[in-house]
Amino acid sequence: MLFIINENLLHRVIITRLQAAAAVLQTYFKTRNNFLHQDLCALAPTLYLPALQNAHCRFYGVQEVVRTGYFSSADTDDTMAENKFSVDYAKRIAGCKKCKSKIDKGELRLAKVVPNFFRDGDGEMKQYHHPKCMFETFIRARAGTKIIEEPDDLQGFTDLQQDDKNFLNNLIKATITSDVYDSPSKVVPSSSNQDISWTSSGASDVLEKDNSFRQYRRLCADIADESSYTGKTKLIQTYLQKGSTGNGFKGDVYLLMKLLLPGVVKTVYNLNNKQLVKLFSQIFGTDLDEMIEDLEQGDVAETIRQSFEKSQRCPPQKKSTLSLQEVDSLLNKLSEYTKEDDQQQQLSKMAKRSTANDLKMLVRLIKHDIRINAGAKHILDALDPNAYMAFKASRNLRDVVSRVRELSDHDGKPGMKKSLSIKANLLTPIQPMLAEACKSIDYAFKKCPNGMYAEIKYDGERVQVHKKGSDFHFFSRSLKPVLDHKIRHFKDFIPKAFPHGNDLILDSEVLLIDTETSKPLPFGTLGVHKKQAFKDAQVGLFVFDCLHYNGESLMTQLNKSFFCSLTYTANNFRPIKERRKILRNSMTEIPNRILFSEMKHITSEYEPGKRHWLKVKKDYLAEGAMADSADLVVLGAYFGTGNKGGLMSIFLMGVYDPHTEKWCTDNSKVPSWLKVTKNLIPDFVVADPKKSQVWEITGAEFSKSEAHTANGISIRFPRCTRMREDKSWKEATDLTRLIETKPVCKYGASCYQKNPEHQASYSHTSPVSASKHLPDVFTGMTFYISADVKDQEKLKRFIIAFDGDVVAHFDEDSATHRVVKDQSECTSSKQVPVQWVWKCIKKKTLVPFK
DSSP: OOEEOOTTTOOHHHHHHHHHHHHHHHHHHHTOSOOOHHHHHHHHHHHSOGGGTTTTOEEOOHHHHHHHTSOOTTOSHHHHHOOEEEEEEOSSOEEOTTTOOEEOTTOEEEEEEEEOTTOSSSOEEEEEEOHHHHHHHHHTOOTTSOOOOSGGGEETGGGSOHHHHHHHHHHHHHHHTTTTTSOOOOOOOOOOOTTOOSSOOSGGGTTSGGGBHHHHHHHHHHHHHOOSHHHHHHHHHHHHHHTTTSSOOOSOHHHHHHHHOTTTSOOOOOOOHHHHHHHHHHHHTOOHHHHHHHHTTSOHHHHHHHHHHHOSSSOOOSSOOOBHHHHHHHHHHHHTOOSHHHHHHHHHHHHHHOOHHHHHHHHHHHTTOOOOOOOHHHHHTTTOTTHHHHHHHHOOHHHHHHHHHHTOOTTSOTTSSSOOOOOOOTTSOOOOOEEEEOOOHHHHHHHOTTOEEEEEEOSSEEEEEEEETTEEEEEETTSSBOOHHHHTTHHHHHHHHSTTOSEEEEEEEEEEEETTTTEEOOTTTTSTTGGGGOTTEEEEEEEEEEEEETTEEOSSOSOGGGOOOSSOOTTOOOSHHHHHHHHHTTOOOOSSOOSEEEEEETTOOOOTTOEEEEEEOTTTGGGGTTSEEEEEEEEEEEEBOGGGBTSEEEEEEEEEETTTTEEEOOOTTSOTTEEOOGGGOOSEEOSOGGGSOEEEEEESEEEEOTTOTTTTEEEESOEEEEEOTTOOTTTSOOHHHHHHSOOBOTTGGGOOOOOHHHHHHSBOOOOOOOOSSOOOTTTTOEEEEOTTOSSHHHHHHHHHHTTOEEOOGGGGGGOSEEEESSGGGOOSTTEEEHHHHHHHHHHTSOOOOO
């Protein structure tokens, strides 16, 4: 500070010496109220080092120093404390004075204006800081030190974006409400948990250790290591009560809960695994192929972490400095981008601020899976015993955390005095109640000994309707807004159906209705393009439950004395009866429309997310005997994700096409014998399909899908029933047989469609009632059905249901019985008339045949 230096000739070592000398002098003058000429002269020999003699430096006397303006006779602690501050966006890369890490170009930075000891002229220089680092320096400041107390103290504040203004305002507020004005003294930690910040917006607590991303990662690691779910809940509960220091949690509970539930409180980032690997390989300057190969292990976050540690272009930070608020801000910004260039720029910002483990967790947050093996129930139970149910009802995490805070007792422990209410919020989707599979009517009566309600469940799309005055919101089963073309007409008709319903929450289904026959059209016809093919059709809404009516919640029952019974009385209904009463005049019954039944216990509540209803489908009854099935050959497999990473988790099944001699489900990377579309190319392909296993695949029905090369046939809700070790590829279902095994039309013989193409594509058999236990009539018998036999599909299904087997024409020789049209055609002992087969089915036993 007392040297005029020729910077062109000054060596780095000399600069270091000068900075050290300046620091000594600054300390010296700051600790004295006046200085004497002899004091300065006494210091001069120790500062005028031999290394400076050839550096074109000269030492100024006291009078010269006063004239240059470095000091004046009024220099005291007060003048030194009058620091200035400015804020702007970095025009180039700079270094933070406190943490020594880089401030990237375009990033928000604060500057402290201090005297410039190495430059003649205005005598000022700027020391740049990260905003968080600047305010951390104020914590240890002396009482007389100038700090930022209001936005006006910052030059350039008015030029900032609004989000950054809010961020700095919160930092200022957090600083002036802390004890920075008190002289340093020993702090006695409080034993009370009163100061837990349950509903903080987040930025006001940004300096707290409990808001550090490092502590969050440590908590996630502890939760993942704990094997029991109750233990996981206890860990979070203890952390919320004691914090990371043991003196009480001082962080933002809402933000902590949000980041512990990335798969529940979802944000869309428009990035899949391969896109993440591609973008980060460009940021790190690492080999993309190597990263893709490592990605086969199933953990994209670990792949990126390993490459980050090897990166020379973008090395990781050595110490974690991120806060939860900064992480939330970075992720929210990323969700706004859809173009790769913008996404890469934002991901690069994340990487430059992160350690390797920080970035690994950030990627897991982007993928909505932080791998702690804990669901929403186990995490929210740490807040309050009813927090999970309240969240499922409202889907508003901030509201739940706020209400838990209101119920906190004086010790800061949430939810001890009062019970958290479970209520639905209008215009906020509720997690729908679901149904479990019911394999028999006996099981339904066992589950509901006091009786049940059974109603038709139509094969449409689940829609939750929210009405608040004239404002309507429609949500899908996944709680996302429904496309407008499916629901735009309902706003006109719902007020007519519910003339007195000002506020409503309805559970319903939307499907396409044929206006000529008043019958619903098949599932999947609601698409904007498919709907155009049905000119004589309108979208219809089928309401089956009312959850909220004019300010009153109908989701829960009052008490056991209000349980409803099968006999209706004026004072004995709650809650199902009441909901039915509200809907009775607004529901329309459509005859001949039984897809499957949905049964509800008379005394049941509406429990969001719970499978406490029962549903009956044809593929549930008689252990799936009435379902569609095919014996398919395993052709390939795909890598799993999550806990199944690195394992073959999904399998490509196919059939043999004898005409083209290909296996169907051509790309240059797959064998010539495999016919598969580009988007379904598997990670693994069997070496020889003729030596592969045969699996029996069962599903609800066969349906059309252009993505599959097996004549566009796919199986809805497929599952592997068993491995057919008794069959080789020759006995498995081939393409010809699969086409012959047409998908069964859900309307059966009473189908309203007369379109020849539809009639040719679907089998229209009469509905068949399955008995409680189908008898094993045809055990050990294999049938071949002649081409001239009528109702082949219907007959085949009964033979298989009665424990028989049916073979194709090319495998006719292996059949023990050949079914012919008439008894007159029976010329050998293997031939049997179709009338005999039907007679055995009707009698449920083998009958004599001559």
